[in-house]
Amino acid sequence: MPNSGTTGRRTTALAVAAAAALFGTMALPATAEAHGRGHDKPKYEDLQLLAINDLHGNLEPPAGSSGTVNEIDATTGKTVATPAGGVEYLATALRQAREGHRNSVTVAAGDLVGASPLISGLFHDEPTIEAMNKVGLDVTSVGNHEFDEGSAELLRMENGGCHPTDGCYENGRTFEGADFPYLAANVTSEKTGKPILKPYWVKNVHGIKVGFIGVTLEGTPNIVTAEGVKGLKFGNEVDTINRYTAELKRQGVKSVVALIHEGGYPASNVYNYDCGAGGSGISGPIVDIAKRIDPAVGAIVTGHTHNAYACMIPDPNGVPRSVTSAASFGRLYTEIDLKLDKRTGSIVRPSVTAANHIVRRDVPKAADMTALIDRYRALSAPIANRAIGYIPADINGRGSSALEKPLGDVIADAQLAGLAPADKGGAQVAFMNPGGIRSDLVYKASGSEGDGVVTYGEAFTVQPFTNMMQVKTLTGAQLVQLLQQQVSGLNEAAPKILQPSANLAYTLDMSKTGAARVVVDSIKLNGAAIDPAASYRVAANEFLAGGGDGFPAFAAGTDKLVGASDLDLFAAYLGSHSSVTSPLSVPAQTRITITGTGTDVD
Template identity: 35%
Template sequence: MRFFRSGIAMAAGVCLAGLATVPPVAAEAGARPVDVQLLSITDFHGYIRPHNDAANGTIKDSQGNTLVVGGAPYIATHLKNLRAGHENSITFSAGDNFSGWPTEVSQHADEPTIEFLNRIGTDFTTVGNHELDRSLEFLRDHMGKGKCFGVIGVDSCFTDSSGRLFHGADFAISTANITRKGSTRPVLEPYVIKWVKAGWRRIPVGFINLTTPTTVNGSTSYQPSLDNLALVETADKYAAKLRRMGVKAIVANVHEGGTTTGDFYDQCANPSGPVMDFARQASPDIDAIVTGHWHAPFNCSIPDPAGNPRPVVEAAFHGKLINEINLKIDPRTRDVIRSQTVSTNHPVTRDVPADPDMVKMVDYWTAKGLETAAKPVGKITGDLTRARDTDGESTLGNLVADVELADSRRTPGGGADLAMVAVAPAKGSNSLRADLKYTGDGTVTLGQAWNTWGYANPVLTVSVKGSQLEQALEQQWQAQANGTVRFAPLAVSGNVRFSYDLAKPVGDRVLPENVLIDGQPLDPAKTYRLAGLAYTLIGADGYSAFAGYTDAVRGERDYEAFRDYLRNGPVSPPALDRAVALNANG
């Protein structure tokens, strides 16, 4: 528990279309402060089901003891207990609610997460980077408004645990710094104003919602049609605007990362990271900063530019913690009394009764997850495996390259000439996650396809020079500090053939004339359209050759692209004939 002692906090500004200037509250001699409770979670990622593994279901207390935490039934109970006795309580999220990793959530278009957030009485959320893992339209129209897409009950708009068809969020989704490319106007409402009771009057509290600037170029949230505005400048702009409107109690709800060196969930040891820099620079009118993104537990007090401390908090991830900030607002000035602000991170322990309605909800989606995962999505005629031959080819790797090419060619503006897949990347994680074996009549279920390839990355199509493609093929062999050479092969689509010479030095093993695309030699000066996962193209796999690509077009995510390809089957294992060694002995 932390107290933040300073002078009276000024407030920061945010804008709500059509809201008039807030009238002042009449002065009252000796008026008692108004109590306002803020309850927040962050980076929930659809973890409605209580998890029992150490990474997702535990957290350390101040003594180093391990607490078992998390799960929707326990979050609901803790929220109910925390709200007890509070007339003014506001519940919100610091982003990354969606793109659930648990399959019972992710295979249902994250709709179970929305049901959970609606049920716990969420008032609003900022947009995290993972809120944009599909598209702005998916976030705004499907998640926000309940608009269906694809086949109802198969692709979206599933029946929830209460028997209702998905209807979208009952809460506001907000961000001040995500815009259309070339615009400075936010794509969603930049802030939220909540009114709290002060006797028979009401006082406004403004929440500026912000999204990490790494979003639009992130590997999963890559959105070439969107742009990010800078955090500090955007926060200051809306803080000033809110202030002019008469909103003086202001909170920044920022999906941006910070960290500390302590393990305890309610500590602040050596704070660092971009959100801590933000906290030191953002307008003194902002009274508290709630954060997310780096999955860290901390409860800090960081001085604002005027030297006054204010809480900077993060409630870990996956529903392990609930942060509580208690503000006291002077009813005469409508300002937060900073010296009386208290902040606490509460562990979502499982030593309380599980909320029975939430237990039913979790059981419903868990069972539905098993049912959905068992649905057939296509057929194969033989094993698709990650086993690589001496040229680095595998049946699964080659197939995935074909999947990327097909996705690009059906995406408006895509039109790839070829595709590449990192099948044994020099760094990062491998998108080829499991073999897909032929069993029975070759039927592939959604669950099998989901587990075979992908990590929620979009297929991008970009423009690169032929010289970059040659360089990428050269980077399959990477010299190591100990003098060895690491082989990090790239799979290519079926319209590509290339040969290489191991007798040549690293960096000079592939000649342009030995790379054929649709039967034509690679032209180093020509511009080609290349399809690949965003993770690979931005260099996260360890291939720098693609840097400087242009004209990016986003296709489907890997999961959906693979499913669509299988639906057009049956799919046969590709031949391993796309890479040939000219001198295999080196």
């Protein structure tokens, strides 16, 4: 068989070519024939990525359910809630994780700042940027909350300088900004059409260029105040990443990682869920996005949904690709290990492994983080430690999985109480958006204030946006539309159930779809049916009142009156409705009756 050797080489070459076409960025081991010498082997450079997302300025350990992570107890097999988070522990965990790694890059997928507890939010999140500098963050994408105070403030976060209104917070000390780049590939100026920040960042790893492209969700304008995104356009995530991946390829960058502030909803809430075969155990926007991103992108780091997962989702060629998220508030970090092929400059896709790790509180605190927290804690103490109310037990908001959340009820009641007087807007009903409830009110003392005492700092953590309240006139028909928009339109796939004041009650039939889930005949305000032709004064924060979160019925309201901030109303309500001897009652969650779930609940 004189031609067997030639045929064998031809077959091998065809197989290699077919495999390369299938696997995109995967580098295949070189054969002896390809190099002409049997002892030649491919050479790789190891790279470790450490990733976080959605920190939201949580420098101190988050309280309540916001400060725990679900894991499986090895002994009992049961799910347990493990205390986690706090930058003193996060810094230690990241530094320990880097040990023994020649190449390590620390990345983030947006929302480092915004909706932050008082110790950071009071200082316009300068403390969080300083903490990330010390932690060793190398690069991050923007998230929607980076636009809470507008693009000018985002640029100040990166470039430094004292706040234009509040100035510098310490004598002789100017905020220096981020030591890391913010990436905003799909955020462009309406005037220039160019990205407002760098679209990508390239890291040279011992001669191999690795590109990082950062984007936020295309729907950012729907979840940020109009003022925060004024003058900006938000492009499609996939189109943007693919365009800049091609640009990086032209520059000789063959290894690419995407940092995307958009995420998914895993079937399990365990911190290291792998999403099952082919990513079958995860849903949400990131699934479609991941399946359409250029195969040259070797790994995808995500955020926004505050969920934890380490998945393999097929790329456009059907080849599994790592897609991860590290929950939120610094409770987890993701370790992604991969190999870079020195010959091709590409990520060896089959080499990519990823796992989430809990930021446990049983490790030594990082001394530099402790010093930073102590400094800002001292500056904020006169405001933060002031007692403003009393509670008899935990009142859960962020930590409640119910559609009607106890703390949401309290906030809506506070807004109605503050805006019902005729000279304050004459509000007849109030609504709170669930995403704006950023924490729980926890009975256990966070400091020396005593159990059951609510401090201003704790109230700020719950309502950190300081949105101004508005009262608008809606017709009865528009009020019904408002309730229907919770489960239809932009919110049909992922309902956003508004938290109503105590004088409104209705039924949601979850066996139905879209707007039909709202049982119109069940809607009662002060015990009376809604008159479609009548006018009603409705209170909401400026974000909701402007149509945010997919509620255009709010934007159609008329006769707008601007009131006090949501935080001021919340603090005033706690002060006037609770005392040491008569703490605030925990709402019974009977305003929304849920049916059609198999088990009907109030």
